[in-house]
Amino acid sequence: MPTSRISIADCLCLALLSGVVAGCQPSAEQGGQFRFEGNGPIKIVCTTQQVADALQNIAGQHAQIEALMGPGVDPHLYRTKPSDLLKLQDADIVFYNGLHLEGRVADALEQLGQRKPVVPLAGKLEEGHDPRLLSPTDASGVHDPHLWHDVQLWSDCVGYAAERLAEFDPARANDYRANAEAYRAELAELDGEVRAAIESIPAEGRLLVTAHDAFGYFSKAYGIETIGLKGISTEDEADFSHLDHVREVLVEREVPAVFVESSTSPRLVNKLIEECAASGHEVRVGDELYSDAMGPAGSGAETYTGMIRANVAAIVEGLKEAEK
Structure with missing residues (x-):
């Protein structure tokens, strides 16, 4: 996969991100981890619609969720816009896909992660070198980021996201875990539907x-x-x-x-x-x-x-x- 290219606009975004976010601390770092200190609802910003949908099912009424990328947007080509910085400034926690799907947004996410929790849904899979991760034959060390097309694999990502949100907001942890469990049961049924449909071909x-x-x-x-x-x-x-x-x-x-x-x-x-x-x-x-x-x-x-x-x-x- 090609490396991300940084334009003048990207540099401007990073500079603005440094200045804007530096004065905004919606959460506190405790014992090396960020913890939510507000009264709620939690403000969650996600990169893609798929990630935002997963977090909506996990957080329910406890969160306000926004996605940076809308319908028809190619995440491989998406560049952080100055208008995105207001969303990132206001976010309590940020979730993204990972595995270089949002390659041109990576620098902004990395810098943001110094000041607030920034969570890749593929994080546990990548850290654990999960054997289910696919890699193109001509790109050593690079994984295919399109995890959501395997419903079972995406369900595991949902479970990971729920645990990270529960760690960030312990007061509502039981709700997040219960919501995730119910949603993952729905995904298990969907996985069976897909298998039966493809077998009909x-x-x-x-x-x-x-x-x-x-x-x-x-x-x-x-x-x-x-x-x-x-x-x-x-x-x-x-x-x-x-x-x-x-x-x-x-x-x-x-x-x-x-x-x-x-x-x-x-x-x-x-x-x-x-x-x-x-x-x-x-x-x-x-x-x-x-x-x-x-x-x-x-x-x-x-x-x-x-x-x-x-x-x-x-x-x-x-x-x-x-x-x-």
Whole structure:
């Protein structure tokens, strides 16, 4: 994955962050850990919608939660804006995905962590070198950050976030743990739904082609082969020899659909479809997938569980098209 690039705007944000946050201490450090000292509700700022949704289910009425990135926003490319600093200034605690998903925001998060708790949901997995973490073959030491596409793995991240929030706010720790337990039971049911839905696709037709390699965890968890036209980051350069290989696979296996993503450009997918047509195989565009961001209000994908169900429905409908 490419290293983050720091622009003049980024430097300005970091400078502002140093000055703005230095005078704001919403929590106190006790025994090497931050503790919430307010009366509530806790102000939680999250980077992505997925993280914000997890924290909403954990914290419930005890928190006000904001996400820096909205629907359709690519977290790989997101840069901290000066307007974000007001949210970070007011936050009591900050949660983010981790594993370099928010690569261009990393410097701001690191600096902020000197003054208030900043928690990566992937923290326990990374610290424990969890064997379930995936790494691209050409990027030693870098993990695939798209954890949420494996519902069981994301459930473990929810449990970790609940423990960290409970440590920060012991007065309401029992509520956070109870909420997390109830939500994780819901996620266990969702995981079973996904498995049954993917198994309904004939084995030879289980091939998911998307704009970038965001569905590796989904592939491993649910038994469906995935191919991304770009790597795990949307910043990766397009490899046109790889595009030729994908075209050959689609033609040979007569795959009926490929998928665009809500937060990435459809340019490469459209080019692939044109090249398949030139080879005598018609491929259609399946319904849009939510790879890196959830959907807008009213889309049915504005929650994590809704996003997963929307993706699975689109995949099943697209890949079972050949049976119709």
